[in-house]
Amino acid sequence: MSTEKSAKLGSLDKEYDLPIHSGTVGPSVVDVSALYGTSGQFTYDPGFTSTASCKSSITYIDGEQGILLHRGYPIEQLAEHSTFLETCYLLLNGELPNTDEAQEFENAITQHTMLHEQMDRFFHGFRRDAHPMAIMVGVVGALSAFYHDSTDINDPEQRKIASRRLIAKIPTIAAMAYKYSIGQPFVYPRNDLDFASNFLHMCFSVPCEEMKVSPTLARAMDKIFILHADHEQNASAATVRLAGSSGANPFACMAAGIACLWGPAHGGANEAALEMLNEIGSVDRIPEYINRAKDKNDEFRLMGFGHRVYKNYDPRARVMQATCHEVLKELGITDDPILDVAMELERIALNDDYFVEKKLYPNVDFYSGIILKTMGFPTSMFTALFALARTVGWVAQWNEMIEDPSQRIGRPRQLYIGHPARDYTPINKR
Secondary structure (H helix, E strand, O other), X not given: OEEEEEEEEEEXXXXXXXXXXXXXXXXXXXXXXXXXXXXXXXXXXXXXXXXXXOOOOOXXXXXXXXXXXXXXXXXXXXXXXXXXXXXXXXXXHOOOOOHHHHHHHHHHHHHOOOOOHHHHHHHHOOOOOOOHHHHHHHHHHHHHXXXXXXXXXXXXXXXXXXXXXXXXXXXXXXXXXXXXXXXXXXXXXXXXXXXXXXXXXXXXXXXXXXXXOOHHHHHHHHHHHHHOOOOOOXXXXXXXXXXXXXXXXXXXXXXXXXXXXXXXXXXXXXXXHHHHHHHHXXXXXXXXXXXXXXXXXXXXXXXXXXXXXXXXXXXXXXXXXXXHHHHHHHHOOOOOHHHHXXXXXXXXXXXXHHHHHHOOOEOHHHXXXXXXXXXXXXXXXXXXXXXXXXXXXXXXXXXXXXXXXXXXXXXXXXXXXXXXXXXXXXXXXX
16 A cells, blocks of 8 residues: 555635545545544545445455456456355465475365354254344354364464364354255265255265265355355445454454344345246246336336446356356256256346446346356345355454554444433423
8 A cells, every 4th residue: 555645625714635545556545534633524425435444355346347256356357267165265365376286275264164053053943934144143143152272363373273274164053054944854964065066965965875976066055155155344344354453353343243144235236136937937027027117106126237337247247147057057957947947037138228328237145046046046045145254354354454553443433413412300390
């Protein structure tokens, strides 16, 4: 980060010089951290959409150009050539691993996939129809009650152990949440399977017969994990950082991130997209819904199209589009009416002038929802799978925040619009 010039802010007949910082790429930032002390005024930025809350070297997004970089590497290259665990190593350490580093990291993750046996009781404490995300929030938060040797945030070695435990155990937790919801026995992780294959095996195998995971489906699952691994300072990452700024243990911070991700405007988008496809129901009803989407007076919105950050084609969607068609071909699915609706909507969105002009392209949530449905996951599991993939991003962001010497407890301010000071009135005089 460099400071080369300053911005002048005129306010209340005074002028203030504010430093301008430049990063490696992307917009420069006006440093307003000293503004209140010098002027007695705050800035006002609902949703923090024009505010840089931290310095970070992990992920860069250019929404106008449709660019997503992890540690400088384009997401398309990572999805095509890397694996999820290699991407995890990159996000955590800043560089791609060599052969020995990759082997050590993969072995460490594999050795941490099992849960403490007493944690089974947590699952049985939930109603059988509990949402998997409710279970995830509770169980991940409870990890701090079992792994006391990795909660000291001031110890780099304990932070490393906690980071690896979280990446390793959350797939097991997610799979157990799914198994519990359908009344099947839990399936233990297997050390002879790769990360994605192991997760699919824990979700879809049963003790009474052997299951062989399709390499095509495992690779598709791995790509979904890569494409969702991190996305800069989104709501859940900011939540993890805010929780972590208080000194909370890493397991509590990840539970906070999962709770934030649960919201339909964030991690629930692919679930909402699939629910929309079910609502449309058949291809012959698409024109009706297209007209509703174009009607400014209609509250209906096409879910899975466009993105708050990307004003161009979501780079993750290109990868997911190809993967989607690979999965459909692998499973031989050609006559599913919901998938027919999805494919026709995709065709329209890529060719209709209205959608092209407004850049309402299919996003990653549109395609990932289709893939997960064809694999056999219920919509209630979609956000849990998002949380599984995003854990490494949260962990990387949390570690970076802890190691930042300028880090302090988060404390946003407000524009107060309530009553001014007033005297208390006894109840008999009100």
